[in-house]
Amino acid sequence: MIPYTYSLHKIHNASNFDFHPDNYSKFKFGDDLVAKAFGEALADGFIKDILVDNPITDQIVVISSPYCFIPTATFAMKNYFVYQLNHWLAENGMLVAQEAKVHRTITYKEDYGELSAEDRMKLIGNDSFHIDKDFLAGKILVFLDDIKITGSHERMILKMVKDYSLKNEIHMLYFAELVNHDIHPNIENHLNYHSVKSIFDLEEIIKSGNFCFNTRIVKYILNCDFNSFSIFLERQSNDFIRNLYNLALGNSYHTIESYSRNLNFIKNYLNNKKYKLI
Template identity: 60%
Template sequence: MLHKIYSLHKIYSSTAFGFDAGQYSRFKFGDNNISANFGTDLAQGFISEVLAKNTPDKQIVVVSSPYSFIPTATFAMKNHFVFELNRWLAKSNLPVVQETKVHRTITYKDDYGALDAAQRMTLIGNDSFHIDAAFLKDKTLLFLDDIKITGSHERMITKMIKHYDLHNDVWMLYFAELANTDIHPNIENYLNYHDVKTIFDLHKIINGGAFAVNTRIVKYILCYDYADFCSFIERQSRGFAAELYNMALGNSYHTMESYIQNLSYLEHLLFTNNQKLKQHGN
């Protein structure tokens, strides 16, 4: 069955997006206040433009973008999407949302925001996606992602749907979609790093009072230049350092060469020389 697509913002220009590029960048690095706004806006748009015109007659299941252990930025946005959608469903005397997860086995560490469509598919093509097909039977599925650039993730989800022989009504929902194919896919990198030029730009996001860890920020920190990483991490709280370490282990980053040096220093700070963290972090 062919899926349907809804995107709140369609990008036709490389300079005007319909949303603030700086906010999008901070969202990608864990600003949960912006995640709340994005998720709420996406839900309101989908309700007014789709659900209000075609009242759902099946149980809705919301599925965030695939991840292994560390959630993506979309996961934080998904939470607020569900909150807003549930309010509308409850007022409409309809069953509230169910959720499930696409389990993802990741085979690469690269940030593919600068890559073209073919390079992205080569990179992501070896990943494996798994879902509980029995749980989804006879339900309407909403797959959420923050942005559609080349459609590589969408093709992987479609491949998974075919593999599990799912015949559900399926929607692919995006906060934004690159609608102008003349714009190079590396526009995604421009958006992702608009407000994060160096590791030290993360301090305000992490300590802003509404931070949600995600895959991007963990990878970015652990891949950073060693000297700058050490200077940065010594100035963070022990709580953040411990969360970073635990998330990294959960995604098996301790087995990846690119992360080992920084992760080893983080482990040293937490379990051997923790006075240094306490001094700067508290």
């Protein structure tokens, strides 16, 4: 199965982008307002460049990038992509989109965006993806991701498609794609951390009123040096801390040794709060 691929932005140059790197960085760390802008822009581009001339009349299923318990940043972008796409589908008398989830089984602490193409495949190749095959029967599958750098995630998706013997028409959609392969894949981390140089840079995003948790920000906080982490945590609300802990457990981050000190600090903090209330 050869998928149709569409990307809104093409990366040709390591220092010149069609989108603002600071916004991309904020999006990757949970800025829902940027996720909305990105999702709507991707939907508008997909409609204008693809669907207007080649409308899909069958049932579309939109599928965000794989995750275990904590959604990725792409999940937030997916929500607004679906809203915007559904407006157009409904106005043109077509079926509105459905959604499905790709489940993944392995969590890891490595910073994926820093790795080479080979190391990415070594890391992600140990993972396995799962989806509800029966729900997808006879439908058009639109897999959504924020960026395509080496194509390793796409290869894993297509491996899943082959393993499940899916015969569906498949579209792979990306907000951005690296098309100049002379540029090292770690350009992804240049974008990821463009506006986040330390844990304290997260506070603007968290307190903006447009914040949503994702895997990246949870891992980043748990992997931070303990002194900075403890100072940062003192500035956060009880709800934020409780949500952080619940999400970390849901993704089995308590089994990762390098996260243990920070997680134990959160656990003790929450237990002490509970004790004081009693």
